[in-house]
Amino acid sequence: MPISRRIAAYQAGGSWIRKLFEEGARLANDGSGKPVYDFSIGNPDLEPPPEFKKALRTIVNDDTPGQHKYMANTGFEETRAAVAADLSKDHDLPFTPQNIVMTVGAGGAVNVTLKALIDPGEEVIVNAPYFVEYRFYIENHGATMVVAETKPDFNLDLDDIAAKITDRTRAVIITNPNNPTGVMYPQETLDGLGDLLREKSVGRDRPIFVIDDAPYRKLIYDSPKCTSSFNGYENTLVATSHSKDLGLPGERIGFLAVSPRIDGWERLTGATAFANRTLGFVNAPALMQRVVAQLQSVTIDLDWYRRKRDLLYNELTRMGYEVPFPGGAFYIFPKAPGGDDIAFIEKLKDNRVLVVPGTGFGRSGYFRISYCVTDDKIEGALPLFEAAIKNYS
Amino acid sequence: MPISRRIAAYQAGGSWIRKLFEEGARLANDGSGKPVYDFSIGNPDLEPPPEFKKALRTIVNDDTPGQHKYMANTGFEETRAAVAADLSKDHDLPFTPQNIVMTVGAGGAVNVTLKALIDPGEEVIVNAPYFVEYRFYIENHGATMVVAETKPDFNLDLDDIAAKITDRTRAVIITNPNNPTGVMYPQETLDGLGDLLREKSVGRDRPIFVIDDAPYRKLIYDSPKCTSSFNGYENTLVATSHSKDLGLPGERIGFLAVSPRIDGWERLTGATAFANRTLGFVNAPALMQRVVAQLQSVTIDLDWYRRKRDLLYNELTRMGYEVPFPGGAFYIFPKAPGGDDIAFIEKLKDNRVLVVPGTGFGRSGYFRISYCVTDDKIEGALPLFEAAIKNYS
Numbered sequence: 001m002p003i004s005r006r007i008a009a010y011q012a013g014g015s016w017i018r019k020l021f022e023e024g025a026r027l028a029n030d031g032s033g034k035p036v037y038d039f040s041i042g043n044p045d046l047e048p049p050p051e052f053k054k055a056l057r058t059i060v061n062d063d064t065p066g067q068h069k070y071m072a073n074t075g076f077e078e079t080r081a082a083v084a085a086d087l088s089k090d091h092d093l094p095f096t097p098q099n100i101v102m103t104v105g106a107g108g109a110v111n112v113t114l115k116a117l118i119d120p121g122e123e124v125i126v127n128a129p130y131f132v133e134y135r136f137y138i139e140n141h142g143a144t145m146v147v148a149e150t151k152p153d154f155n156l157d158l159d160d161i162a163a164k165i166t167d168r169t170r171a172v173i174i175t176n177p178n179n180p181t182g183v184m185y186p187q188e189t190l191d192g193l194g195d196l197l198r199e200k201s202v203g204r205d206r207p208i209f210v211i212d213d214a215p216y217r218k219l220i221y222d223s224p225k226c227t228s229s230f231n232g233y234e235n236t237l238v239a240t241s242h243s244k245d246l247g248l249p250g251e252r253i254g255f256l257a258v259s260p261r262i263d264g265w266e267r268l269t270g271a272t273a274f275a276n277r278t279l280g281f282v283n284a285p286a287l288m289q290r291v292v293a294q295l296q297s298v299t300i301d302l303d304w305y306r307r308k309r310d311l312l313y314n315e316l317t318r319m320g321y322e323v324p325f326p327g328g329a330f331y332i333f334p335k336a337p338g339g340d341d342i343a344f345i346e347k348l349k350d351n352r353v354l355v356v357p358g359t360g361f362g363r364s365g366y367f368r369i370s371y372c373v374t375d376d377k378i379e380g381a382l383p384l385f386e387a388a389i390k391n392y393s
Numbered sequence: 394m395p396i397s398r399r400i401a402a403y404q405a406g407g408s409w410i411r412k413l414f415e416e417g418a419r420l421a422n423d424g425s426g427k428p429v430y431d432f433s434i435g436n437p438d439l440e441p442p443p444e445f446k447k448a449l450r451t452i453v454n455d456d457t458p459g460q461h462k463y464m465a466n467t468g469f470e471e472t473r474a475a476v477a478a479d480l481s482k483d484h485d486l487p488f489t490p491q492n493i494v495m496t497v498g499a500g501g502a503v504n505v506t507l508k509a510l511i512d513p514g515e516e517v518i519v520n521a522p523y524f525v526e527y528r529f530y531i532e533n534h535g536a537t538m539v540v541a542e543t544k545p546d547f548n549l550d551l552d553d554i555a556a557k558i559t560d561r562t563r564a565v566i567i568t569n570p571n572n573p574t575g576v577m578y579p580q581e582t583l584d585g586l587g588d589l590l591r592e593k594s595v596g597r598d599r600p601i602f603v604i605d606d607a608p609y610r611k612l613i614y615d616s617p618k619c620t621s622s623f624n625g626y627e628n629t630l631v632a633t634s635h636s637k638d639l640g641l642p643g644e645r646i647g648f649l650a651v652s653p654r655i656d657g658w659e660r661l662t663g664a665t666a667f668a669n670r671t672l673g674f675v676n677a678p679a680l681m682q683r684v685v686a687q688l689q690s691v692t693i694d695l696d697w698y699r700r701k702r703d704l705l706y707n708e709l710t711r712m713g714y715e716v717p718f719p720g721g722a723f724y725i726f727p728k729a730p731g732g733d734d735i736a737f738i739e740k741l742k743d744n745r746v747l748v749v750p751g752t753g754f755g756r757s758g759y760f761r762i763s764y765c766v767t768d769d770k771i772e773g774a775l776p777l778f779e780a781a782i783k784n785y786s
């Protein structure tokens with residue numbers, strides 16, 4: 001076996017999303033000609049907004065030399081200024097270009113943040129159900145993942161977070177709005193998290209940080225904007241991307257925003273830029289940096305998503321599913337009828353409907369529907385969801 | 394201090410290239426109006442070839458939907474097929490798309506490779522002088538960097554590599570052609586390295602691998618193509634990018650090629666794809682993948698570089714500098730007159746000429762000139778190099 005034992009062990013553990021992805025490919029090519037209803041992956045079917053194409057075409061027709069060269073590891077000043085202006089407006093805080101590091105997606109931003117913050121042996125708290133990559137991201141940098149549970153409505157459980165904090169705790173990762181639940185945390189919860197971490201940081205040489213992984217921050221359906229982790233707690237970094245809000249997941253364009261309220265934020269931004277370089281990212285892709293600089297006030301068609309969210313939430317609730325209300329992102333996380341999520345998703349799979357069991361996110365008994373698909377997929381699957389709850393409850 | 398102790402220690406060590414970059418910016422804005430001759434950084438002044446602009450414009454004017462979505466973590470099949478075809482021709486080996494993982498530059502490819510190969514506590518050998526990022530890359534994955542010295546002409550010293558191999562050695566990183574020396578290794582050396590590692594791998598459960606970091610593989614000035622690490626040794630992975638051969642360093646488009654001669658290469662490619670995902674890269678930027686798929690047989694204007702290489706090599710040699718012959722890349726690595734590279738580069742700096750001391754690459758007594766600059770910079774600096782050797786020898 002040529003590979004490392006560490007990776008071999010990771011791969012032996014398998015990934016539900018990967019298994020379902022392969023199952024989807026197998027079903028699509030099984031010769032039956034029947035449709036597959038694949039709700040397993042967050043890869044939007046929606047095209048980027050027209051403003052994106054316009055900006056991209058303008059930029060590639062500009063013959064100014066030097067556009068594809070290296071820039072500072074933090075990214076183009078012009079892009080960081082546009083991001084800072086948008087964040088300042090959203091959070092009423094004085095972001096400057098020096099608070100922003102452009103990154104290779106939100107995944108890059110989270111890794112850069114962890115590298116800058118963590119010394120080996122420290123701990124990072126995540127909140128179940130959680131994005132499956134966090135374990136890998138945290139262990140990449142020699143830290144240990146510690147899991148806090150959430151409340152029945154999937155809001156953060158501050159008491160459980162408090163119980164999981166040790167003298168090795170370095171950061172708490174939150175995802176707002178959440179993957180896999182679609183839940184947006186209330187501002188009081190984020191304020192409460194700030195109070196808790198402020199209190200728990202007293203007497204430490206370095207505070208406990210919040211890392212808010214927020215690629216869905218602009219996909220909010222019932223209020224004008226997302227609640228603010230920056231406003232809840234001073235020691236906050238937001239890792240995000242334009243994968244979802246501009247529909248560009250393949251382009252790997254994101255950023256890390258370091259709160260101007262962090263004591264010593266300049267030093268922290270410097271460390272994240274250093275991590276961006278030395279982890280091998282070097283910088284976010286140059287061309288896409290120039291494109292998104294023009295699109296900070298643009299968001300993909302929210303109605304496209306809201307319509308699907310409403311349809312799924314209303315119909316599943318009517319059928320008898322218990323569904324925590326999803327205020328954002330493009331996920332719904334219903335309770336699995338019968339309580340056994342693995343058995344239930346296998347049953348759906350028999351009917352060519354692919355969803356991810358909650359077990360894959362560290363919370364059994366639920367399943368995730370990713371609804372960034374065309375309407376006909378949802379409409380075609382609804383009778384199958386209805387048959388499943390009838391036959392299985 | 395908000396940052397990790399590990400990063401703080403790295404940053405306290407400083408980087409010569411960064412210091413010189415900052416010095417260059419300071420000199421350029423010192424109000425004197427005098428030119429600065431900055432040979433410190435490998436950021437090409439040469440624009441990408443015209444075929445690049447043509448391909449880019451064609452692609453962004455294509456309205457086929459789904460172009461910016463996620464694809465497999467290995468990259469688009471079409472791009473990997475184009476890369477595999479070019480490599481098969483170059484090395485006379487049967488590369489398939491399954492041997493290729495598209496990456497976020499060569500820096501991404503090296504990190505992905507190390508993550509897939511290394512278990513914590515293992516060792517990776519580099520050859521001094523070496524690219525400064527290797528230490529960070531190796532330590533990112535919990536391994537230790539071990540330095541082998543090279544011969545006086547900067548060819549690999551196989552005896553020293555042999556002496557540095559322990560039962561914890563997992564890989565040897567080479568850079569062919571080399572940064573900082575510009576030296577291309579003879580095929581006999583690569584064959585000899587293969588013989589050595591084949592012999593040293595006997596009785597191990599996993600062989601010692603060669604990781605050939607080859608972003609300059611197409612910048613070769615005296616022969617039609619670069620010597621082949623793939624042909625020298627079966628257990629070889631090549632990490633490369635189009636940063637230099639197409640002039641796209643800011644776009645972060647590269648790839649990793651896994652030799653089809655590796656026993657279990659399919660497993661290794663799978664592990665590197667997994668590492669690409671879990672290190673947070675996810676995939677190489679989608680748009681640039683589609684562009685470079687069309688450009689595998691295109692290279693930036695080699696005459697632009699060859700002319701500068703010849704001018705610098707001939708003139709520096711005439712002045713009395715000892716210069717190992719640079720067959721590729723865009724670096725020249727002369728001996729520092731007087732023997733003290735730090736003192737010598739300070740002297741050049743007083744005359745507004747910026748070069749990097751060999752100490753920054755783990756080999757004192759030399760200095761690196763990066764000649765990916767316009768002719769007038771080289772012509773303007775030549776009298777200053779001549780004055781420096783006269784005054785300092």
